[in-house]
Amino acid sequence: MAAPLIEAEGLTRVYEMRRGLFGKVTPVRAVDGVSLKVLPGESLGIVGESGSGKSTLGRMLLGIDPAQAGTVTFEGEPMPAFGTVEWRALRAKMQLVYQDPLAALDRRLTIAAQIREPLDIHNVLASEERTARVEALMTAVGLRSDQADRYPHELSGGQRQRAVIARALAARPKLIVCDEPVSALDVSIQAQVVNMLRDLQEDNGIAMVFISHDLKVVRNIADRVAVMYLGRIVEEASSDVIFASPRHPYTQALVSSVPVPGQPLKGRMILQGEPPNPASRPSGCAFHPRCPLATALCRNVVPELRTLGDGRTAACHLVEGANAPIAA
Numbered sequence: 442m443a444a445p446l447i448e449a450e451g452l453t454r455v456y457e458m459r460r461g462l463f464g465k466v467t468p469v470r471a472v473d474g475v476s477l478k479v480l481p482g483e484s485l486g487i488v489g490e491s492g493s494g495k496s497t498l499g500r501m502l503l504g505i506d507p508a509q510a511g512t513v514t515f516e517g518e519p520m521p522a523f524g525t526v527e528w529r530a531l532r533a534k535m536q537l538v539y540q541d542p543l544a545a546l547d548r549r550l551t552i553a554a555q556i557r558e559p560l561d562i563h564n565v566l567a568s569e570e571r572t573a574r575v576e577a578l579m580t581a582v583g584l585r586s587d588q589a590d591r592y593p594h595e596l597s598g599g600q601r602q603r604a605v606i607a608r609a610l611a612a613r614p615k616l617i618v619c620d621e622p623v624s625a626l627d628v629s630i631q632a633q634v635v636n637m638l639r640d641l642q643e644d645n646g647i648a649m650v651f652i653s654h655d656l657k658v659v660r661n662i663a664d665r666v667a668v669m670y671l672g673r674i675v676e677e678a679s680s681d682v683i684f685a686s687p688r689h690p691y692t693q694a695l696v697s698s699v700p701v702p703g704q705p706l707k708g709r710m711i712l713q714g715e716p717p718n719p720a721s722r723p724s725g726c727a728f729h730p731r732c733p734l735a736t737a738l739c740r741n742v743v744p745e746l747r748t749l750g751d752g753r754t755a756a757c758h759l760v761e762g763a764n765a766p767i768a769a
Contacts, residue, residue: 444517445478446648447535447616451511452476452501454494458720467720471497473672474511476746481615484642484649486663486680488656488695490716494672495652499618502650503535504528515616533563536609540621542601546593552604553579553589559611578607582637599630603637610641617642618650623658635662656699660684668692671719671727674746678753688749689757690732726758734759 454472459465472494479485487495500506502513504520513520515535521527536559539545546555553575560571579589582603593601602622609617619638623631639662642649653659659666660680667677668691676689687693694710712731717723726744729735738758746756 443480445514446481446483447502447513447515448478449502449511449513450476452498452508452513453510454497454501454506455509469719470672470722471719472501472508475669475672475674476511477667477674477677479616479648479650481648482642482646484639484651484662484664486659486666487650487652487669488654488659488666489669491654492671492716492719493669495654495669496620498669499537499620499650499652503537503618504531505537530563533559533565533612534614535616535618536612536614538602538605538609538617538619538622540624542598542605542625543593545605546601548593551590551592552584552596556604556608556611559608563612565612574611575607578611579604581610581641582607583633599626599634602626602634606634606638606641610645610647613645614647616648616650618652620652621654622651624653624655631658638662656684656695660699668695671717671722673727673756674754675728675757676753676755677746678751682751682753688753688760689755690734690759691728726756 452472452475453470456469456471458467458469460467475498477485487498489495497506501508504513504523507523515531521531556575556578557571560566560574566574575589576586579586584600584603584607588596588600596604622638623634626634635658641647651659651662663680665677666680666683667674668689669675670691676683676687676692683692684696687696694712697710714731717727717730723730725741726732726735726739729739732739736758742758744756744758746754748754749760
């Protein structure tokens with residue numbers, strides 16, 4: 442097996458939340474001891490409800506949000522400290538595709554100028570070759586040549602996201618992190634952008650971390666899927682395995698909520714209540730207040746992420762082994 446392109450071990454990120462002007466400061470563990478790896482050319486989907494820590498984890502992988510515990514290595518080397526010369530040089534190899542393309546683009550610069558910007562910053566290609574590279578990128582993402590001199594407000598949402606993707610690919614990165622890149626787009630445009638991302642990834646051999654709460658999109662683009670709940674990974678496996686036989690009760694609930702064309706929603710697992718407050722994490726398994734299978738063990742002991750026989754990892758007391766069903 443190839444060595445991981447990027448690997449995280451025990452990542453932890455704690456924010457401080459204050460209630461009111463003079464209220465007590467409460468620590469919030471947005472990411473809590475997460476470990477994962479991404480191979481060259483592989484696509485890893487990270488899914489979970491809003492507030493589960495997906496976006497924070499994505500920024501930590503890029504070194505934008507420094508970890509308070511744990512490590513990130515890229516190509517076998519530790520991630521440089523945020524803002525250093527070494528960290529800035531590494532931006533050419535790893536890029537972020539933002540959720541809101543209008544906020545990610547500079548409204549004062551034309552689309553072509555913004556796609557070219559990474560080439561100028563990292564001194565990629567000769568000056569005369571950069572214009573041709575910008576034109577090739579615009580064609581690759583489905584933008585017309587006459588749109589090169591337009592400003593972000595003159596494009597549609599889907600076109601702006603294509604420009605953001607073209608800019609992310611400009612310096613030929615080895616890793617891109619996509620943070621909910623299609624959630625703000627219409628469904629028909631979502632499919633176009635996802636298919637385009639998948640084709641560009643395969644054509645260029647880029648590794649990708651795709652963050653989303655939309656399981657239909659993740660199933661279409663990810664080789665492996667990691668499921669997050671309240672800052673922790675509760676299950677990880679290949680995309681086919683996760684969607685064919687989810688083992689963790691939370692994963693089962695997520696997968697059962699995905700509609701299948703032509704089939705009624707039978708056997709759907711509907712979770713009760715809202716996700717717990719991260720500032721007041723439940724004892725034991727964080728999912729136990731909403732889990733219909735929870736036992737006294739679940740309420741008192743935090744389950745460890747264990748490796749199962751089918752290449753899957755799961756953090757659940759009720760998952761005994763690779764072939765054992767979840768105990769009721």
